[in-house]
Amino acid sequence: MLVKFIRNLLGVIIAIMDLATRGTKLKRSLEKQQQVNDEVKSLALYQFFACPFCIKTRRAMYKLNLPIDKRSASQGSPFRDELLTGGGQVKVPCLRIEQDGKVEWLYDSTEIIRYLQTRFA
Ligand SMILES: N[C@@H](CCC(=O)N[C@@H](CS)C(=O)NCC(=O)O)C(=O)O
Structure with missing residues (x-):
């Protein structure tokens, strides 16, 4: 219970620090960015706000300028069931790719970031 609380608190602190220190996004031409925006409509990131692995993934998405839909897989969220049914386990981050x-x-x-860098960097 206490360990979980401390872990969540640390996660929230890291998430806030991440928001404050993200730096600059990748810049693309207007047309290229529009094309990327359209492409990422077929992607969705299942995540927790305070999970360090999710923070790392969101940071990479930000840097690559990828407006990917983020879906909370927290207890009580319908996306949690979607993740379990579709992916097979409630583990985050998980990228849903429709192609x-x-x-x-x-x-x-690490796999998600590698995939995004290969496809969009
Ligand atoms: N090696 C994985 C670790 C992912 C991981 O451990 N995620 C935790 C949250 S930080 C999780 O989903 N645990 C299952 C749960 O909390 O229900 C990665 O880099 O994505």
Whole structure:
């Protein structure tokens, strides 16, 4: 109970520090950014606000200037059930990728960041 509280508190502090120190976003031409904005409509990040792995992933998304839909997988959220049913486990971060009529659920922050950098950097 106390450990969980301290862990969550630290997560919130890290999340706030992240927001304050994000720096600059990748700059693209207007047309290119519009194309990227359209492409990321087929992506969604399932996450917790205060999870360090999610913070790391959100930071990379910010730096790459990717307005990906963020879905909270916290207790009581319908997205939690969606993640469990679709991906097979409630573990965050998880990137839902819809492509060519198929859906892939990509777990692990390092894998997600690698995927985003390869596709959008
Ligand atoms: N190696 C994974 C670790 C992910 C992880 O441990 N996530 C925790 C939250 S910080 C989780 O989803 N735990 C399941 C739960 O809290 O229900 C990554 O880098 O994404």
